[in-house]
Amino acid sequence: MSINGFNSRAVHAGELYIPGIGNVTTPVFEDSTYRYPNSDKNPIIDETSNKTFLYSRWGNPTVQSFENKYKSLDKMEHGIAFSSGMGAISAAILSIMKSGEKMLAINVLYGQTYYFFTKTLKSYGISVDLISVDDMNALNINKKDYKLIYLESIPNPLMDVLDLKKIGKYCKDNNIILAVDATFASPYNQNPVDFGADIVIHSGTKYIGGHSDILIGVVGCGDNYYNNIVDMRKTIGAVPDAFQAYLAYRGLKTLGLRMERHNLNGQKIAEFLSSSNKIEEIFYPGLKTGKYYEIAKNNLKGFGGMISFKLKGGMEESHNLIKNLKIPMPAVSLGGVESLITIPAETTHSEMSEEERKKSGITDNLIRLSVGIEDYDDILDDLKNALDKI
Numbered sequence: 377m378s379i380n381g382f383n384s385r386a387v388h389a390g391e392l393y394i395p396g397i398g399n400v401t402t403p404v405f406e407d408s409t410y411r412y413p414n415s416d417k418n419p420i421i422d423e424t425s426n427k428t429f430l431y432s433r434w435g436n437p438t439v440q441s442f443e444n445k446y447k448s449l450d451k452m453e454h455g456i457a458f459s460s461g462m463g464a465i466s467a468a469i470l471s472i473m474k475s476g477e478k479m480l481a482i483n484v485l486y487g488q489t490y491y492f493f494t495k496t497l498k499s500y501g502i503s504v505d506l507i508s509v510d511d512m513n514a515l516n517i518n519k520k521d522y523k524l525i526y527l528e529s530i531p532n533p534l535m536d537v538l539d540l541k542k543i544g545k546y547c548k549d550n551n552i553i554l555a556v557d558a559t560f561a562s563p564y565n566q567n568p569v570d571f572g573a574d575i576v577i578h579s580g581t582k583y584i585g586g587h588s589d590i591l592i593g594v595v596g597c598g599d600n601y602y603n604n605i606v607d608m609r610k611t612i613g614a615v616p617d618a619f620q621a622y623l624a625y626r627g628l629k630t631l632g633l634r635m636e637r638h639n640l641n642g643q644k645i646a647e648f649l650s651s652s653n654k655i656e657e658i659f660y661p662g663l664k665t666g667k668y669y670e671i672a673k674n675n676l677k678g679f680g681g682m683i684s685f686k687l688k689g690g691m692e693e694s695h696n697l698i699k700n701l702k703i704p705m706p707a708v709s710l711g712g713v714e715s716l717i718t719i720p721a722e723t724t725h726s727e728m729s730e731e732e733r734k735k736s737g738i739t740d741n742l743i744r745l746s747v748g749i750e751d752y753d754d755i756l757d758d759l760k761n762a763l764d765k766i
């Protein structure tokens with residue numbers, strides 16, 4: 377059987393078939409503990425310890441199935457699942473960075489990651505320098521003593537695109553660890569390991585789960601980081617529950633199909649919005665007129681379903697648009713089958729000061745749309761109708 381293609385791996389990799397049962401999907405093992413010693417002659421092994429399963433904060437068979445399916449899709453040696461994307465980010469970074477060491481990151485980051493880097497890590501004596509996406513892409517990096525560079529490959533909410541090809545080479549040449557949060561791209565549109573990333577992170581809450589019904593995170597890494605990240609997970613205890621892992625594993629089976637549709641819908645809707653006279657500016661990696669289009673073509677296999685745009689007007693027009701929409705629901709988060717829409721200044725970026733927001737281009741007329749997998753004609757009609765009303 378050939379299971380080389382993305383969708384074949386999505387369906388078949390990592391499955392846990394149990395002789396004597398004949399199951400065709402991985403069962404949900406809601407066990408906290410396991411018989412130990414286990415005298416079975418042919419036991420299934422907990423890969424975190426290379427022994428039989430002992431306790432679910434160390435390893436769980438359903439969680440392991442999710443990890444193995446994920447690692448196959450993102451071409452990583454290992455996958456390590458967490459109870460949320462933030463669990464994944466904090467455990468990965470804390471297992472690598474030590475007090476007195478320095479890392480570099482882009483200055484537009486998911487809010488809680490920004491907090492973790494600038495407040496939590498600082499209090500542990502780890503320094504994080506921040507530079508703009510454009511400086512990172514141009515490799516305007518002054519110091520040479522960074523241990524790690526941290527990126528979001530498509531940062532929120534302006535959909536810039538990081539040149540992983542270029543930054544990955546810089547990291548290899550300078551012996552710097554490259555960690556990439558590729559949540560917005562998903563393992564279908566980008567495998568950061570292709571560009572030399574050492575650590576890959578996903579908030580599986582988004583495209584991987586795909587149905588806005590779980591919180592989960594995952595880290596992809598090689599042998600050299602695996603044991604330390606597993607030890608950190610055991611210590612901080614941010615393991616996913618088996619049922620969450622099951623839903624994420626089930627989500628992965630349709631990731632390729634869903635992403636094809638997100639990519640198609642994203643492109644159609646971005647093109648429509650860019651031709652509307654009610655729109656001032658649009659941000660989508662797949663628009664030929666976009667600032668990051670050439671970088672996006674070299675770094676992404678598809679441009680995804682995340683679009684931001686600035687309406688002509690301010691907060692009143694933003695509220696009016698959202699009020700008049702029938703399909704996209706007003707909510708944060710992203711990557712689900714249903715379209716969601718939000719005003720970042722009021723939600724995801726409300727904790728920034730107005731001045732900081734202004735500097736980062738997060739104005740009151742900026743709207744972020746997570747395009748779902750509905751029929752794009754319906755979303756287009758809905759948007760046309762709502763735009764006509766403002």
Ligand SMILES: Cc1ncc(COP(=O)(O)O)c(C=O)c1O
Nearest residue numbers: 460461462486557559579581592
């Ligand atoms: C890019 C990115 N990384 C990480 C996270 C954190 O993920 P979680 O909410 O699963 O902890 C988010 C959440 O929105 C995100 O957008």
